[in-house]
Amino acid sequence: MSINAHSGLPEGGKARRVYLLLRDEISNGAFKDGTRLPGEHKLAEQFDVSRITIRRALEALAADGWIEKKTGAGSVVRTQEQAGQRLSADFATLIPHLVEMDRKTTARLLSFSYDSAPAAVAQALGIPEGADVQKAVRVRSSGGTPFSHLTTYVPKDIALSYDEADLATQPLFRLLERSGVSVESAHQTVTAALATPDVAEALEVSVGSPLLFVQRIVRDAGGQGVEHLSALYRPDLFRLEMDLARVGAGEARHWEPVIGGTSS
Amino acid sequence: MSINAHSGLPEGGKARRVYLLLRDEISNGAFKDGTRLPGEHKLAEQFDVSRITIRRALEALAADGWIEKKTGAGSVVRTQEQAGQRLSADFATLIPHLVEMDRKTTARLLSFSYDSAPAAVAQALGIPEGADVQKAVRVRSSGGTPFSHLTTYVPKDIALSYDEADLATQPLFRLLERSGVSVESAHQTVTAALATPDVAEALEVSVGSPLLFVQRIVRDAGGQGVEHLSALYRPDLFRLEMDLARVGAGEARHWEPVIGGTSS
Numbered sequence: 100m101s102i103n104a105h106s107g108l109p110e111g112g113k114a115r116r117v118y119l120l121l122r123d124e125i126s127n128g129a130f131k132d133g134t135r136l137p138g139e140h141k142l143a144e145q146f147d148v149s150r151i152t153i154r155r156a157l158e159a160l161a162a163d164g165w166i167e168k169k170t171g172a173g174s175v176v177r178t179q180e181q182a183g184q185r186l187s188a189d190f191a192t193l194i195p196h197l198v199e200m201d202r203k204t205t206a207r208l209l210s211f212s213y214d215s216a217p218a219a220v221a222q223a224l225g226i227p228e229g230a231d232v233q234k235a236v237r238v239r240s241s242g243g244t245p246f247s248h249l250t251t252y253v254p255k256d257i258a259l260s261y262d263e264a265d266l267a268t269q270p271l272f273r274l275l276e277r278s279g280v281s282v283e284s285a286h287q288t289v290t291a292a293l294a295t296p297d298v299a300e301a302l303e304v305s306v307g308s309p310l311l312f313v314q315r316i317v318r319d320a321g322g323q324g325v326e327h328l329s330a331l332y333r334p335d336l337f338r339l340e341m342d343l344a345r346v347g348a349g350e351a352r353h354w355e356p357v358i359g360g361t362s363s
Numbered sequence: 364m365s366i367n368a369h370s371g372l373p374e375g376g377k378a379r380r381v382y383l384l385l386r387d388e389i390s391n392g393a394f395k396d397g398t399r400l401p402g403e404h405k406l407a408e409q410f411d412v413s414r415i416t417i418r419r420a421l422e423a424l425a426a427d428g429w430i431e432k433k434t435g436a437g438s439v440v441r442t443q444e445q446a447g448q449r450l451s452a453d454f455a456t457l458i459p460h461l462v463e464m465d466r467k468t469t470a471r472l473l474s475f476s477y478d479s480a481p482a483a484v485a486q487a488l489g490i491p492e493g494a495d496v497q498k499a500v501r502v503r504s505s506g507g508t509p510f511s512h513l514t515t516y517v518p519k520d521i522a523l524s525y526d527e528a529d530l531a532t533q534p535l536f537r538l539l540e541r542s543g544v545s546v547e548s549a550h551q552t553v554t555a556a557l558a559t560p561d562v563a564e565a566l567e568v569s570v571g572s573p574l575l576f577v578q579r580i581v582r583d584a585g586g587q588g589v590e591h592l593s594a595l596y597r598p599d600l601f602r603l604e605m606d607l608a609r610v611g612a613g614e615a616r617h618w619e620p621v622i623g624g625t626s627s
Binding site for chain 2 (some may be wrong): 116119120123124129131133134145146147152167218219246282283284285286287288289290291292295296297306307308309310311312329332334337338339340341342343344354356357
């Protein structure tokens with residue numbers, strides 16, 4: 100199964116769109132391994148396209164190993180090889196998991212520069228607009244397959260303690276602590292985004308694929324922003340997981356995260 | 364600004380694809396309010412399409428209120444009305460926030476049926492494959508704008524304590540507790556997915572838009588699964604937020620979520 104296959108279908112065409120939507124449903128588990136996809140006629144109706152378009156999308160899915168076409172039995176979903184590849188991070192112990200992951204994965208530095216901070220980054224970090232920041236773009240891979248695209252901004256005075264070679268081999272987080280920064284808190288936002296052309300190329304996915312989008316602002320003991328991270332993750336390879344426990348009694352009963360909870 | 368505008372561009376066409384990608388970058392904050400988009404020539408190069416395609420996408424973005432075209436100054440991003448609409452849930456106190464949100468929002472029941480459990484749902488809930496479950500599909504709106512598409516499965520014996528009218532007016536969570544279920548724990552997975560035709564229609568977004576995808580398995584005191592939830596959220600209206608604190612000393616120093624932390 101080649102997860103990175105670009106399926107041979109023209110970008111922007113209807114068959115490509117159907118291919119991406121069905122592949123997304125398979126990879127997010129809406130269609131499980133071994134289940135049968137709806138028939139061509141039903142899919143054509145659902146996606147409001149011709150049966151020929153559906154057939155081309157199904158052929159590409161079969162060629163890329165996402166489904167198996169069985170005579171008389173339609174298309175059967177095949178995801179078993181995929182499942183083993185998936186990495187996950189636990190919400191309740193999120194960053195330790197990421198740091199541990201750093202050890203098993205490799206990073207490739209796409210760019211390293213000093214530039215003036217974009218307005219939104221300056222505001223989030225609490226530094227003057229236009230102040231110098233170190234910007235790095237990295238792609239992280241596991242077993243040769245890229246799964247995250249990371250853009251980081253660090254105030255210049257802190258960033259001078261590391262260089263390109265450090266960033267290509269060590270997590271930024273460790274470099275900050277090595278430089279004497281007392282990291283104290285972080286605020287994190289999680290949402291979804293589409294893969295733009297440059298990110299799609301780096302992550303080896305189609306333009307317009309869905310990505311998990313995490314933004315994190317890390318602060319030191321004085322509340323000063325020391326790192327601004329925008330991370331885009333392939334949902335077929337990376338997801339966030341958390342365990343919750345229901346605690347308290349009566350009206351005050353509520354959910355709390357399980358600290359250090361194990362993910363199923 | 365009409366966030367739900369379908370921009371008049373043909374589905375599956377190149378201009379529509381560029382429109383969706385740029386709109387996504389604006390709504391996820393990659394292009395902030397007041398910033399200038401790159402010029403037509405640069406965008407054409409970046410997206411590998413003609414300038415005419417770029418111009419059509421920009422005209423649709425302007426018509427839908429996402430950008431303002433200024434003579435000689437190109438296209439300026441306009442998101443200020445959008446920002447106030449956004450709802451968010453705190454990771455560390457996730458479900459209370461959702462319950463509180465239930466009070467401010469309205470739910471529409473799209474379907475309510477009893478059926479045999481799909482294999483994946485049965486496995487997650489720990490019930491026999493094919494056992495009867497109550498399946499409901501709801502869309503939740505805030506101020507008349509739909510922001511989440513919720514599919515829930517509940518084992519039949521528990522579900523018999525509520526009916527369609529209950530589900531259309533009360534959170535499922537409350538109905539479960541009302542029926543005497545002792546809810547104790549939950550496991551939650553967060554990732555991203557594309558809007559399929561039926562979900563796109565319900566959430567009033569374009570087919571192929573990015574959505575935040577949350578799956579939650581809720582268990583009772585005996586570990587029995589009592590609810591299987593698949594929730595799809597519009598990222599322009601809903602995101603997850605969490606505060607983290609760095610605790611412990613030396614090698615044992617690590618991140619923990621701030622329980623009840625306020626989101627910025």
